Amino acid sequence: MYTSTGQPQYVTGVPAQPMTAPSQWSTGLCDCGKDCSSCCLTCWCPCITSGRIAEIVDKGTTCKCLPTQYDNFKLFDELLHFFLYKTTCGVHGAIYSVLCILTGCECIYSCMFRSKLRQQYMLPEQPCNDCLVHCCCEWCALCQEYRELKHRGFEPSLGWEGNLARQNQGVVMPPVGPKEMKR
Numbered sequence: 274m275y276t277s278t279g280q281p282q283y284v285t286g287v288p289a290q291p292m293t294a295p296s297q298w299s300t301g302l303c304d305c306g307k308d309c310s311s312c313c314l315t316c317w318c319p320c321i322t323s324g325r326i327a328e329i330v331d332k333g334t335t336c337k338c339l340p341t342q343y344d345n346f347k348l349f350d351e352l353l354h355f356f357l358y359k360t361t362c363g364v365h366g367a368i369y370s371v372l373c374i375l376t377g378c379e380c381i382y383s384c385m386f387r388s389k390l391r392q393q394y395m396l397p398e399q400p401c402n403d404c405l406v407h408c409c410c411e412w413c414a415l416c417q418e419y420r421e422l423k424h425r426g427f428e429p430s431l432g433w434e435g436n437l438a439r440q441n442q443g444v445v446m447p448p449v450g451p452k453e454m455k456r
Contacts, residue, residue: 295395299424302400302413311419315412320373322415323383324366325429329422330389333361333433362432380407383415390418394425 305312315322373379384407391398400406406414422429427436 295397298396298399298417298421300417300420302406302410302417304420305413305416308416308420308423311423312416315415315419319379319412319415320366320370321362322419322429323369323379323386324362324364325432326383326390326415326418326422327365327369327386328362328433329427329429329436330386330393331361331365331433333437380404380411383407383411387414387418390421394421396421 300307305315311322369379369382372382381404384404387403387407390396391403419429428439431439
């Protein structure tokens, strides 16, 4: 793939432009065996998988409804800032866990991120609507979303900030040969 100037374009991990044409899921809902590591992670700790997906889909943002500074409590302010504004995977994973423990309806929370992912990449609502997929096949849905993000160049375990850093380091210029230096 080349840019308009003829230079090669490299995959960097974070898509530069939104999708403009409908696309398909890279794997099926029940293709969990195609990525055993994410399947095992989801089986034993679905809150981590859900948190990683949510952080990437939300592009590193989280609820900023709490105060951002407590003047008298510097340490508390730093901890609050770290856990709520930097570690969105942790926040989303904690919300998922609390909903799972208290209500057993974590699927309602996680289906929101499936809908966002589908909208961002113009994916079809398959095999049925997002809430029904998550209510009936929660772990399979999380695995499919995780695989989809990997297929699209993200590494969910790095989080949004890590993927941005990877993108900034991912710009590779081809070496300049002696013939190319002539004017």
